[in-house]
């Protein structure tokens with residue numbers, strides 16, 4: 001992460017010493033950009049959700065904001081360090097340690113059955129495509145009695161983005177819309193070493209309402225041009241799953257081979273004539 005001007009309390013530097021501190025590269029270990037910090041803070045201070053879930057705590061950067069703005073927070077992380085280090089600092093947070101693929105479904109069932117007023121979920125844990133999709137699918141078991149906002153970090157990362165896009169949003173009749181570029185992400189700079197040209201950060205937003213939707217889920221990508229342009233210049237540019245430079249020639253070669261086989265079987269004379277012509281010209 002590049003340095004950020006906003007600190008954990010969403011506070012800009014007010015003295016020259018603070019500015020120098022921020023620029024010195026001392027990292028506050030909150031894994032979000034200024035835009036994301038400000039967005040999460042403004043959402044929470046406006047919505048004031050009574051109950052929230054955070055999946056992925058790390059050094060409690062985003063958790064500090066959640067704990068300050070919500071009555072009760074469930075904080076899930078695979079790393080026991082989180083509960084051991086932060087439990088005493090956040091009395092309104094219940095820490096649950098373990099892989100979220102096991103802990104999240106149980107928690108969602110528990111909240112559904114007890115009727116607790118869940119209003120906000122932040123997903124920022126396993127950043128593989130499968131990990132993101134699994135966390136989302138587990139949250140999507142929840143049938144809300146009030147608006148529920150799901151915020152997903154790293155929607156600018158191609159793997160996370162695919163996980164978000166392929167989650168079973170339509171299985172939950174209360175999902176109305178998903179915006180992949182609620183806050184656009186970062187294209188990592190050379191100064192940041194081995195992550196150069198990777199794509200990270202970005203917030204996606206899913207909106208669930210108590211009333212059921214009537215049509216399809218609205219899935220939007222407000223910054224799709226920015227995303228695709230970054231992708232073409234990124235370390236992911238050679239990945240076959242998206243790149244037409246790789247997938248089109250492969251498809252064309254496969255089609256040529258199939259056409260050749262059909263021709264040889266059903267029109268052998270024509271096949272021989274074409275082959276002779278090809279050999280002559282090459």
Ligand SMILES: C[S@@+](CC[C@H](N)C(=O)[O-])C[C@H]1O[C@@H](n2cnc3c(N)ncnc32)[C@H](O)[C@@H]1O
Nearest residue numbers: 030031056058061062077078099100124125126
């Ligand atoms: C990017 S950090 C979270 C950053 C935090 N939300 C913030 O903004 O400061 C990701 C966290 O997810 C946790 N994590 C990774 N895989 C997980 C899994 N399968 N289940 C639960 N937590 C996981 C890691 O231990 C790490 O603490």
